[in-house]
Amino acid sequence: MTDSKPFLIKTDSIITGLKNEKSGKHYILIEKGKIKEIGILSELRKSLSNINSFEYKNSTALPGLVDGHTHMIAPGTGQRGDDIAKEQDEFLLIRAVKNAKLALESGVTTARENGAKNNIGFILKEAIKNKLTDGPEMIVCGRPLTITAGHMGYLGSETDGINEIKKETRKLIKEGADFLKIAATGGSTITSNPLQPAFSVEELKSISEEAKRFNKLTAAHCTSNLGIDFSLQAKIDMIIHCIFDDENGNYKYREDLVEKILKNETWINPTLQISIYGLENIKENLSNKKILSEQEKSLLDSSKKQLDSRFETVSKLITSGAKIMAGSDSPWGSYPPGKFYKEIEALNIAGMSNYESILAGTKYSAESIGLKNKSGTIEEGKDADIVIVKGNPLKNISCLSEPIQVYKQGIKQKNEL
Numbered sequence: 409m410t411d412s413k414p415f416l417i418k419t420d421s422i423i424t425g426l427k428n429e430k431s432g433k434h435y436i437l438i439e440k441g442k443i444k445e446i447g448i449l450s451e452l453r454k455s456l457s458n459i460n461s462f463e464y465k466n467s468t469a470l471p472g473l474v475d476g477h478t479h480m481i482a483p484g485t486g487q488r489g490d491d492i493a494k495e496q497d498e499f500l501l502i503r504a505v506k507n508a509k510l511a512l513e514s515g516v517t518t519a520r521e522n523g524a525k526n527n528i529g530f531i532l533k534e535a536i537k538n539k540l541t542d543g544p545e546m547i548v549c550g551r552p553l554t555i556t557a558g559h560m561g562y563l564g565s566e567t568d569g570i571n572e573i574k575k576e577t578r579k580l581i582k583e584g585a586d587f588l589k590i591a592a593t594g595g596s597t598i599t600s601n602p603l604q605p606a607f608s609v610e611e612l613k614s615i616s617e618e619a620k621r622f623n624k625l626t627a628a629h630c631t632s633n634l635g636i637d638f639s640l641q642a643k644i645d646m647i648i649h650c651i652f653d654d655e656n657g658n659y660k661y662r663e664d665l666v667e668k669i670l671k672n673e674t675w676i677n678p679t680l681q682i683s684i685y686g687l688e689n690i691k692e693n694l695s696n697k698k699i700l701s702e703q704e705k706s707l708l709d710s711s712k713k714q715l716d717s718r719f720e721t722v723s724k725l726i727t728s729g730a731k732i733m734a735g736s737d738s739p740w741g742s743y744p745p746g747k748f749y750k751e752i753e754a755l756n757i758a759g760m761s762n763y764e765s766i767l768a769g770t771k772y773s774a775e776s777i778g779l780k781n782k783s784g785t786i787e788e789g790k791d792a793d794i795v796i797v798k799g800n801p802l803k804n805i806s807c808l809s810e811p812i813q814v815y816k817q818g819i820k821q822k823n824e825l
């Protein structure tokens with residue numbers, strides 16, 4: 409499918425992600441996998457009128473989606489991380505290949521992989537790069553750094569104490585990590601506590617400083633106030649989940665921490681949709697029970713409450729002007745693969761405009777993962793990563809759910825009728 413000759417894409421409207429968006433029919437000139445030129449169709453010059461072109465009726469072109477948070481080894485069926493990690497690496501790699509393909513077909517042309525087991529993330533990235541399989545352009549951490557018994561320790565990088573942590577950080581970079589993912593609190597991992605910080609501030613600082621020395625970004629999973637606090641003190645680049653719970657599990661939105669988030673210009677990856685799927689999964693599991701036990705009732709109640717406070721947090725963060733980007737966390741938990749658009753929709757529900765939520769999943773997510781000059785906007789010189797959808801997502805955000813065509817570096821990823 410490689411086409412080295414230049415060609416045109418023509419659509420009824422375009423979202424470039426740049427200032428001065430213009431409405432109406434546009435063309436995009438693509439050459440050697442890069443965007444060469446963008447213009448208004450009625451102004452197409454004669455010299456371009458004879459080159460190969462693909463016209464999509466009643467459609468919008470937008471930048472290829474950038475999912476800033478994936479876990480390709482997971483099935484998205486509600487299986488716990490502790491159980492996923494019991495599978496053979498070879499099995500998980502095959503699943504990751506399948507999920508990566510689904511992601512690309514759904515419009516995700518770039519994905520930041522937030523933690524696979526052992527070498528799987530590195531191998532997946534290399535396999536896609538070498539065109540052995542189709543998938544998004546991958547930015548990988550390899551394995552998340554975590555304390556002994558900490559969240560995602562089963563993925564293979566448990567480490568404690570500054571010397572050991574520095575060594576593991578350097579080892580991951582040597583193996584090919586593009587960024588460092590840190591479990592700054594516990595999480596769903598059985599032996600971990602989501603309300604307690606994992607690493608000390610000094611330990612987090614040692615990762616952050618090592619990362620900076622090697623020009624790598626950092627991102628920390630934080631499901632409690634202390635974890636957020638510690639990560640901000642250590643100048644971590646991105647806070648994932650950003651759950652404002654105190655040590656007792658009570659929701660407490662901390663204005664002082666938000667001020668620090670704004671001051672440090674820390675990126676926030678809210679992962680709202682995974683909580684929605686989580687609640688749906690609980691409801692479904694309990695749906696054929698006539699009477700719920702006290703334990704089941706309290707699980708259902710606390711999940712509903714948590715979802716409400718997550719939405720409240722994100723709405724407040726949007727109003728405060730925090731830098732928010734979209735990353736699905738899929739197919740972790742009950743979030744099925746190939747549905748990144750659901751996270752964009754969730755941000756929309758939380759209060760972002762259609763346009764801003766689209767930027768969160770394209771321009772902002774690309775910026776937040778260090779790809780500002782390569783992807784995230786339809787812009788001359790950038791990779792020709794383009795999604796074509798029916799209708800206009802500025803009017804109806806849900807038209808992102810089924811792209812008509814996906815171009816990754818100028819190559820079509822779907823058969824056209």
Ligand SMILES: [Zn+2]
Nearest residue numbers: 479522737740
């Ligand atoms: Zn995750």
